[in-house]
Amino acid sequence: MFNDSDCLRILEQAMSTTADFAEIFQEVTESKSVSLLNGQVIRAATGFDSGTGIRLLAGTNSVYVYSSDNDIEVLLKLAKEAASAIKGADKGSIEALKALCSTSKATVEIDPMSVSKTDMVDFLRKSSDYALSYDPLITQAASSIACTKRSARVINTRGVNSEDTTKRIRLSIETIATKDNEKQSGRVAPGTMKGYEFINDYPVIDKTRECCDTAIRMVNAGYAPSAKMPVILGNAFGGVIFHEACGHALEATAVGIRNSYFTDMLGQQIASSIVSARDNATIDGEWGSYATDDEGNTSSDLLLIENGILKNYLVDELGSRRMNCAPTGCSRRQNYSYAPTSRMSNTYICNGESDPKDIIANTEYGLYATQMGGGSVDTSTGDFNFAVNEAFIIRDGKIAEPVRGATLIGKGQEILKNIDMVGNDLELSAGVCGSVSGGVPVTVGQPTIRVSSILVGGRE
Amino acid sequence: MDIKTAEKFMEKLVKAGKEFGFEECEAAFASENSMSIDILNGEVSSYENSATSSLSFRGLKNGQMGYCSSNILEESSIDFLLRSAMENCEVLNDEDPQFIYCDENNKNLYFSQVTDAYSKNTYKSFSELGLNLEKAILALDSRIDAVDFLTVACSTGPYLIINSKGLHSYRDSDGISIVASARATDEDGSVKSGDHYWIGKDIDNFDIDAFLAKFGEKLLGKMGAKSCKSDNYSVVFKAEAFQQFFMAFFSNFMATPMQRGLSLLADREGETIASSVFTLKEEPMYEKALTKIPFDDEGVLTTAKAIIDKGVFATALYNLKSANKAGRPSSGNGFRGGSNVGELPTNLIVEPGDYTFEGLLEEAGNGIILSDLSGLHAGVNAISGDFSLLCEGYLIENGKKGRPVEQITVAGNFYDVIKSIKSVGNDIINVPSGEGEFFTPSVLVSSLAISGDEE
Numbered sequence: 001m002f003n004d005s006d007c008l009r010i011l012e013q014a015m016s017t018t019a020d021f022a023e024i025f026q027e028v029t030e031s032k033s034v035s036l037l038n039g040q041v042i043r044a045a046t047g048f049d050s051g052t053g054i055r056l057l058a059g060t061n062s063v064y065v066y067s068s069d070n071d072i073e074v075l076l077k078l079a080k081e082a083a084s085a086i087k088g089a090d091k092g093s094i095e096a097l098k099a100l101c102s103t104s105k106a107t108v109e110i111d112p113m114s115v116s117k118t119d120m121v122d123f124l125r126k127s128s129d130y131a132l133s134y135d136p137l138i139t140q141a142a143s144s145i146a147c148t149k150r151s152a153r154v155i156n157t158r159g160v161n162s163e164d165t166t167k168r169i170r171l172s173i174e175t176i177a178t179k180d181n182e183k184q185s186g187r188v189a190p191g192t193m194k195g196y197e198f199i200n201d202y203p204v205i206d207k208t209r210e211c212c213d214t215a216i217r218m219v220n221a222g223y224a225p226s227a228k229m230p231v232i233l234g235n236a237f238g239g240v241i242f243h244e245a246c247g248h249a250l251e252a253t254a255v256g257i258r259n260s261y262f263t264d265m266l267g268q269q270i271a272s273s274i275v276s277a278r279d280n281a282t283i284d285g286e287w288g289s290y291a292t293d294d295e296g297n298t299s300s301d302l303l304l305i306e307n308g309i310l311k312n313y314l315v316d317e318l319g320s321r322r323m324n325c326a327p328t329g330c331s332r333r334q335n336y337s338y339a340p341t342s343r344m345s346n347t348y349i350c351n352g353e354s355d356p357k358d359i360i361a362n363t364e365y366g367l368y369a370t371q372m373g374g375g376s377v378d379t380s381t382g383d384f385n386f387a388v389n390e391a392f393i394i395r396d397g398k399i400a401e402p403v404r405g406a407t408l409i410g411k412g413q414e415i416l417k418n419i420d421m422v423g424n425d426l427e428l429s430a431g432v433c434g435s436v437s438g439g440v441p442v443t444v445g446q447p448t449i450r451v452s453s454i455l456v457g458g459r460e
Numbered sequence: 461m462d463i464k465t466a467e468k469f470m471e472k473l474v475k476a477g478k479e480f481g482f483e484e485c486e487a488a489f490a491s492e493n494s495m496s497i498d499i500l501n502g503e504v505s506s507y508e509n510s511a512t513s514s515l516s517f518r519g520l521k522n523g524q525m526g527y528c529s530s531n532i533l534e535e536s537s538i539d540f541l542l543r544s545a546m547e548n549c550e551v552l553n554d555e556d557p558q559f560i561y562c563d564e565n566n567k568n569l570y571f572s573q574v575t576d577a578y579s580k581n582t583y584k585s586f587s588e589l590g591l592n593l594e595k596a597i598l599a600l601d602s603r604i605d606a607v608d609f610l611t612v613a614c615s616t617g618p619y620l621i622i623n624s625k626g627l628h629s630y631r632d633s634d635g636i637s638i639v640a641s642a643r644a645t646d647e648d649g650s651v652k653s654g655d656h657y658w659i660g661k662d663i664d665n666f667d668i669d670a671f672l673a674k675f676g677e678k679l680l681g682k683m684g685a686k687s688c689k690s691d692n693y694s695v696v697f698k699a700e701a702f703q704q705f706f707m708a709f710f711s712n713f714m715a716t717p718m719q720r721g722l723s724l725l726a727d728r729e730g731e732t733i734a735s736s737v738f739t740l741k742e743e744p745m746y747e748k749a750l751t752k753i754p755f756d757d758e759g760v761l762t763t764a765k766a767i768i769d770k771g772v773f774a775t776a777l778y779n780l781k782s783a784n785k786a787g788r789p790s791s792g793n794g795f796r797g798g799s800n801v802g803e804l805p806t807n808l809i810v811e812p813g814d815y816t817f818e819g820l821l822e823e824a825g826n827g828i829i830l831s832d833l834s835g836l837h838a839g840v841n842a843i844s845g846d847f848s849l850l851c852e853g854y855l856i857e858n859g860k861k862g863r864p865v866e867q868i869t870v871a872g873n874f875y876d877v878i879k880s881i882k883s884v885g886n887d888i889i890n891v892p893s894g895e896g897e898f899f900t901p902s903v904l905v906s907s908l909a910i911s912g913d914e915e
């Protein structure tokens with residue numbers, strides 16, 4: 001990491017023309033991972049990556065330069081190039097650098113980077129040994145552990161001088177069932193910012209069994225129907241619906257350029273009155289948390305929707321200039337090769353009042369999606385899609401036969417209004433969200449909810 | 461990091477690797493210089509310029525290949541790279557042998573394809589082009605509200621591989637891309653979005669009129685779109701949609717997933733798996749490709765071959781490890797998709813048929829044109845071939861393009877689709893894909909399940 005005088009030299013160079021703001025982002029990331037397939041350790045990798053990004057703003061005009069070469073002379077040259085490209089009116093000023101503020105959102109007992117790969121392999125082997133002897137239909141068992149340690153320092157012309165360190169672990173267990181020419185999988189992939197104690201305490205056998213059961217159920221299942229119908233979305237990763245259909249459309253990336261169906265709708269009813277939702281980056285040890293964002297702002301617990309009313313957007317520095325409001329501490333990037341922008345962290349629909357059992361009992365016919373895949377949204381049109389990995393037909397208020405191969409589609413602005421029951425079993429689930437500033441760790445979440453009508457794109 | 465400095469570091473690293481105890485070892489260096497400008501509301505809203513590089517080391521010890529990567533090419537990194545790779549070797553217990561390779565007759569390959577045209581890629585030339593393009597898109601039609609995304613970008617960079625067996629090979633590449641996305645409001649107030657792209661090596665070859673014609677067709681053609689009835693339809697995949705669709709299942713043609721039981725094509729080379737009108741070739745040095753690839757990331761010469769020949773699965777793609785397991789030579793498809801060397805395709809070409817796009821519609825009679833597919837990262841089961849995807853397109857009515865459709869899904873199975881290709885068009889497009897590009901025309905498929913909510 002640069003010393004303060006080097007930082008100042010870069011900022012001075014960057015501000016030598018007409019920028020009103022300049023920022024240095026310096027990052028060091030260490031990574032290690034192991035992967036098993038059918039008991040064999042097929043991959044063990046170690047990585048080290050570091051680099052620096054320099055961003056200049058003049059109003060809403062931005063210039064971003066970055067390099068994996070951290071040599072001060074290389075960066076001074078890049079800063080000079082950036083200064084010549086920025087299109088502002090006047091020369092801005094540089095405030096005195098504050099004392100370094102170091103933060104970390106993780107409460108770690110066992111540092112994952114200190115754990116040997118042999119220990120990780122021993123853990124993963126428990127899963128593959130169990131899966132491969134569970135049922136003759138289970139033909140493959142894959143698992144992996146990936147750990148990263150990321151230190152990100154932000155220095156800017158407003159005197160911000162912060163460093164945030166995150167240590168993350170992602171575990172993945174996937175089992176595949178084979179029957180005739182059919183292969184289906186069951187998967188769990190929890191992520192955490194807790195230490196390696198999370199792995200030590202993880203109920204690996206129970207979770208492996210759940211994966212095997214899902215894979216076996218799905219390989220025996222028929223195809224999902226194709227029709228509009230009530231859909232019950234299970235808790236935890238079911239929250240991908242809110243992430244896609246609503247979350248992305250609340251980011252300043254879209255709202256700031258009026259490319260969102262929720263533009264200019266603060267204070268308006270955008271969801272059913274039983275829906276409240278938050279984006280909370282402050283939850284201790286959660287996969288999508290951080291203490292300080294990639295612009296040096298303190299992370300926040302943001303109320304997005306309260307009883308159906310839109311309360312807040314997710315706003316970064318550039319978005320705040322476009323939208324004339326304050327940043328909300330949500331600016332993130334995959335690494336130094338991306339300029340930061342507004343992103344989600346731990347985003348979820350809050351608990352409602354219904355018992356999940358009552359939601360099922362109150363549904364005469366519909367689809368119960370218990371395991372979701374990923375999805376995507378076009379924030380200009382509202383068109384969203386997300387895949388269902390495991391689902392059941394609900395018939396006469398009871399869970400009936402399993403079905404597979406369905407994608408749920410609709411318009412984001414309509415689906416939120418069609419949520420007619422919200423359960424009380426909120427859970428979060430880890431994922432990686434891809435957008436303009438790269439892939440960032442997020443959690444999605446919700447209690448069990450029911451949407452009165454969604455188009456289920458099946459084959460029957 | 462310049463290539464000469466990297467080369468010296470790599471030579472030192474490989475020598476140190478042997479001394480450290482690796483039986484054989486290899487270093488690969490890749491760097492990229494890139495520039496891009498974004499246009500928004502009549503201004504250059506964003507400019508990016510970058511120089512990045514990374515080095516990947518791999519070493520062989522007791523039959524296991526340990527990997528480690530770093531972007532710090534300094535003396536102090538050598539110990540980290542070697543120790544980490546050795547630690548990884550000690551953890552691995554892969555049963556299949558791996559190789560560091562050198563062909564005595566092709567161990568000093570040098571292939572540079574960056575042309576003088578790259579020097580035309582400047583802030584000035586890109587911003588002028590971008591601003592003109594934004595203005596021209598907005599002038600296409602009064603219903604177009606905004607160009608939300610318009611990027612003009614270029615990148616260039618070398619790839620150098622050096623190993624302890626004497627391999628020392630270099631290749632490089634460059635390219636320009638222009639991507640634009642706009643939204644328009646329909647008469648009923650609903651918003652439609654559309655995008656288009658161009659890729660090339662010389663900015664002077666960008667044909668703005670041709671780009672605008674396609675852009676207008678893709679965006680304005682959606683006006684008035686609505687859903688349709690659920691049913692089984694004859695389907696014409698537009699070329700771009702077919703490329704996206706096919707690549708979502710391409711891992712099935714790679715040897716490593718086959719050998720791991722993750723592809724239903726395992727042990728089926730020589731069998732008929734697709735319609736007899738369908739031929740898919742790989743041509744690493746394809747004349748029309750922007751990027752030609754003479755050797756893979758393991759230093760093996762690439763070769764032209766049919767992957768599917770008139771419906772017959774001719775060959776899978778192999779790297780050194782999977783080829784050895786299969787008892788055959790590598791097909792020159794060993795590329796670093798992530799940190800390890802797996803398999804990837806270079807330039808893929810679907811052999812064109814005799815039909816124009818309009819000819820395919822006539823052949824279909826009634827059905828649906830699929831022009832855009834969404835959710836390919838989630839809505840496919842790459843192993844079983846099952847898919848269910850959000851899509852947009854047009855009805856085909858009496859052999860002609862009819863009204864636009866949206867909010868529909870298409871569902872089926874990849875293996876059934878390639879068997880039921882009835883006709884192949886000749887309207888070829890090229891899209892960046894794998895290590896190279898995918899050249900494909902539109903294709904007509906006999907029947908697929910479409911879900912919509914029209915009564």
